[in-house]
Amino acid sequence: MFPYERIIIIEKESKIPIYRQIAIAIINAIRNGTLKAGVHLPSSRELAKTLGVHRKTVIAGYEELNAQDWIIIIPRKHVSVSEHIPLLKPQKWNTSTNTLSFENSFNLPFKTIDKYPEKSNNVTVCEAIVDDGHPDVRLSPIDELLKTYRAYTSRNHTIKDAHLGTEQGTVKLRDELTKYLSETRGLHISSENILITHGAQMSIYLSSRLLLNVDSNIIVGKPNYPLANTTFEETGASLIEVNVDEYGIDTAAIEKICKKKKITAVYVIPHHHYPTTVTLSVERRMKLLELSHQYSFAIIEDDYDYDYHYTSSPYLPLASAGHSGNVIYIGSFSKILDPSLRIGFMIAPKNFIEQCTAYRKIVDVGGDGYMQNALSFLIKEGELKRHLKKAKKIYHQRRDFLDTLLQDKLSKYISYTVPTGGMAIWIKIRPDLSIIKLSSNTKLKIIRIEEVQNAFRFGFASMNEKELDQTVDLLKTELQKLENKI
Template sequence: MRRWELAVSLDPHSSQPLFLQLADAIADDIRRGRLRADDALPGSRELAALLGLNRNTIVAAYDELAAQGSVRTRVGGGTFVTAATPLARVRPCAPVLPAAPTFALAPLAPTRFVAPAVPAPGALQLGSGAPDPRLFPARALARAFRRAIESRGRGALGAGGPCGHARLRGALADMLARSRGLPAMPANTMVTRSIEQGIDLVARALVSPGDVVAVEELGYPPAWNALRLAGAELAPLPLDDEGLRVDALAALLERTRVRAVFLTPHHQFPTTAVMSAARRARLAELALRHRVAIVEDDYDHEFHYAGKPVLPLAAGAGGGNVVYVGSLANLLAPGIGTGFVVAPAPVFERLAQLRAASDPRCDAALEGAIAELFEDGELLRHVRRLRRVFAARRDVLAGALRRRLGGALDFRVAEGGLALWVRVDAAIDLGAWVREGAREGVQFAAAMPYDLRGRELQAMRLAFSWHDEAELEQAVERMARALARCAPLRRAPPTRAAMGTRAASLHEDDRRQRA
């Protein structure tokens, strides 16, 4: 049951009696949905005092609504909206929806907004790369909140600055310098509310309308949206098993002025490919020679399971041309999306100006609590636990896919990240499989949303971070049952060699067309 928020305007000079004006205003709130079934109305004395009216006027209004069937009154128990209000008997009042504005909106660049998938009750979800909320260190964060607020006094709840909480900026800079080799200091490290906000700020700092920004042809749609809204024209570049095809970038630079390159070199999103050292060096050389900015999204850096994580581009030669963005969301929980940006001094100044203009106050309480987790070592311990858990889940999912669906799928076990990039046999109707999977209680999807051109790819991204080992086994079993009910497409399946085992062949035809 909700408490009604009073928003009533009465005209004492109107020819309509005040009690009818009040009854009509309340009936209009019911019609608009501001008042719903079983919501409580204020008592007659309370509402009379709030509106400066005689109590009898309030009682008369409630009696009118009761006669219409809009409310019911319990003696000594209050007045409530009825479960089924006969709206036809309510007098016409203000329109239910506001009139359309007469002014025009500014033009909007082409964008692709995809609503987050809502899991059906009881369904297992392999399409989400978010971390399992059951692993979230809720008690540790609650203690950190308490310490941050109680021990820091009024400063913990102050407005903070546009670049973020000073302690968290310091903790992040120290972590990035020690573990990733970045030239990070509090003075060039910004905390953002999300990685998307960080990318948006970087896009607005670097891009002018009409500038060409090179991107991986498979990637993260919200990043593309931010770049396009800043005015960028996106130029897709092909991928293979070693990440972005730098030779394709070199060819593009020879014929086009490129303002920036946006990429995920560590665990490429969505394919999880790791960019080779040779390509990293070549990319840095091209960026310096052609005066191109590199925007590096270091996606899932912490979750690398084979050997040591590769150092970011920002830590290597040519790092002066790199703007580095990252997120803490996958370390904590999807609902805590805190991100960060590390940038060279002139770029950081512009970022700070943009942030101050649109969002001058940081979330001081949350950022102070996260700083506590850094400082007492809890976040580092949590990351180590997550790495062990997710590595085990990755192996379970890979094993189950090979046992139950080995003839239908082709993939390699990712070195890092929170998902597997899986290519589907061309003889399978992937759309039908997805629909049958939903009926079986497992949710997954084709990779089309990750393709800049919106092509129907015979591939999927299957995440292992949301479910435990038993749930992953069950999810694959449901996928297998769903596939068994799908009729094959009316074309001969390709050989395994034709399918290929590397991401390079996925877009080879497009590369030839561009050449």
């Protein structure tokens, strides 16, 4: 029997609930090979006694692990580590690899300052817009944010703070993010590992310009986030598409490619893939990290909507696992507060962040220091966590309400799988009906369609129940018109 009291260290003063501390400790033990696939874990009663906690706390931790497919629970028999976890080499119990990951230097080749491309957006105004997964600004704590912003513009010391260090991001925001990301995502970093950007897209652009060139190969999912693909292609790199199924990007296919050619990076959206919304399975997460180490490629992890997961707590990012410093983690507050509020962040080793900061200064000398410091205040005071708790509950209800509407009104025209999180549902239209014709309707603007799969993203988070009902009715009317023309 493993000495679980050495594997699971309970920190009662931590803001992380004890059941999640237990779950995270067991995940880390599986990741580093201490707990092998198929190994039986102690009963909830035995583990509770060993750790000195209530049995219900252990049960909650086990249920969390089971929901994320790390363990298998067979009632009244046993609890065991999933058989699908790859075999890994054990490490010493007192070695906390995840706390050291970002202390490593980024040891893969990357270039410094280079050119930058321009992009444009076309906006269409019409009767109804189906976005691709935006937050509801009406729920956002924008008023509190702006109130703090205004206050900071009228005080001498806050005016001075707002003009310091904006190239990398204000010290206040980076310090608060260091604590916030440790508590919520298990990222053990310092403020030097953080670059504040104008949203996730800027982070994708900066990392691609430093990593990629005409001799590079980058693997992406198929289908994938179009702007990311465009950004990678404009570096001159070769884009290699790998299919995404119900378990996420196909890591077996990635391994086959790695055996044939040198891969510089893999771009992945593990939590809720864009556009199909699927979550990367635990087995494939482990395999991707293993392949990154084996074949020395970078992982660009885009975690743009981490906070919205409904069936369990959010999966821990790939970046929170033990790695050799070759994971670049990207996040955004635009999906929490407002799409027009362009504040994102990149997490990477210090030497990579330094070069990204230098490159970014050519494009943009810095962000809005007042807004960054106002956001840091919301994080520090717990306002952001309170908002996320409320928004997550409402978005969950809206997802389920839309599911009911789609089944009742559109089931003869469409097929879909209800996502475990995120802010959109990936909907496939019947093969004899054209998504191109549906999206060209002047009454209805669909932001994200996929012609090959005859599908589109239905963003539900930004609409209340009345708006969802009206939009589904409009979709039904337009689909009926297409059907009648066949």
